[in-house]
Amino acid sequence: MQDVYQIDKSRMRQSFHRAAKHYDAAAILQRQVREEMLSRLDVVKLEPGVILDAGCGTGHGLSALLKRFKKAQGIALDIAEGMLSRSKALFPWYRFWQASPRFVCADIEAMPIATASVDMVWSNLAVQWCNDMDAVLREFRRVLKPEGLLMFATLGPDTLKELRAASGNDHTHVSRFIDMHDIGDALTRAGFSAPVLDVMHYTLTYDTVESVMRDLKAIGAHNATVGRAKGLSGKRFLQNLRQGYEVFRRDGKLPATYEVVFVHAWTGSQPYTAPGISPVQFVPRKDKQR
Template sequence: MSESFYTDKRAVKRAFERAASSYDAAAVLQREVADRMAERLDYIKLVPARILDAGSGTGYASPMLRARYPEAQLIELDLAPAMLALSRDKGTGRGVRKWLNLFERHRAVHVCGDIEHLPLASESVDLVWSNLALQWCNTPDAALAECQRVLRPGGLMMFSTLGPDTLKELRAAFEGVDGHSHVNRFIDMHDIGDALVHSGFSTPVMDMELITMTYPDARSVMRDLKAIGAHNVTEGRPAGMMGKSAWRKVVAQYERFRHAGELPCTYEVVYGHAWKPDSRPGARLPDGSQVIEFRRRPGA
């Protein structure tokens, strides 16, 4: 998977910086997907010493990961400092409660960084967890390769991202309005699976589901996307405000999808996990599969 989607990373960072204060109230999908990802950990045999939450946002996954792996050190990494600041400050209060929270959080580390260029040492974490963050990468291959690099042999990457049917109604609504890009593009599940193998991961498991949210009107869809920092950040997006006539056309085209009084907004959620192989002869991955080393016989 070599295609780059030319996301303006500076615009991504600005969008999430601005959305930090409104993010938690609007991030319904992100919380739901994180909960579904956490359920998948029930079937994974892994006791990580260090976890990287890559694209941690405001830290929703932190309590779940720390409850499941209480002895592990958690590293929360995000591109937007404001998101990390909110995560760091969550739960703090006055008096005894404040000190208890500080004691409970002493193993958490907050790092501002880019998934495509992780500021971590090679083979330094046992679990990479990434919920709905890979879709913001310019070259997802680079992000997967970086996650593979920082994982220890036998470590696991578990992630979710968005597939190409995401926001299909909104994309159709903008069709023919002008020559600009108005909706972010997303990568096919099979391409991500191929990229995992190409990056050196073993036994990747991929699946997908469609989650549809409903809204009273098109403006509410756009408002929610902005509130979570997920509005259009592709190169080629329009520089200024859309004119009234163009917006009326968008609204009219979106109305074709209205059902039972609501406008749908579809998300194709892609889930995946894969292991970093342990190259020692006879080593087994936590899922029970064995690493077998083949040697050529002398003179063969």
């Protein structure tokens, strides 16, 4: 039986491609989370040679990282061509004193990046658009060098809880988001050491339900689950959505809650080994003395 919460990657890619032009104007949460992630780097001792921004969006995260780590080479990876096109516009000035980033259009779950070629993987609110957390973390672990840093933020189960409750149960209207503790377990399975995870809640406020939906559309966050309602939503659905959402109104505003899980972890000193493969050590034989 097919998982109704599985992400339709083709639909998701098209949504973000179309949203790229107006993305920055609506990406309020993404900016706030980016600044929080950057502030957490203040206590991290790292001088990365290569930084991969996995799910780079319009490129502002990688731009900030390359300004901080001036000797680093950047890789901007995103599944949507439109997002990469917007990213490229941020970087012409790098040509004068720093190598321009490489731009890669690919899925985080299967990245065309060489094994053990990256010192730091950064990902701001992109992992939640993947179907298999274990596959994502295995890919992050694969591309990272020994003593490499993984730093990402993703959405937790409380995200858009108001919209989920107001939408009813006839179809999947909001994606399924993974609990912090399950992410921690997946990090361990992928071979990361010393993972640190914590949660922050952000609340954006709106005047109407339509404003909530417009903002989600503007950042490309359409419902891309296979269990979504097919076709256009009718007037009855929108009327029921307005009515259901009104119970959450406080001080004249409608809230949209986002649970953000912040993660950082290290690869440790051991080189990457593919799942199911155990390294074999050969110890030189000592000849017996005659």
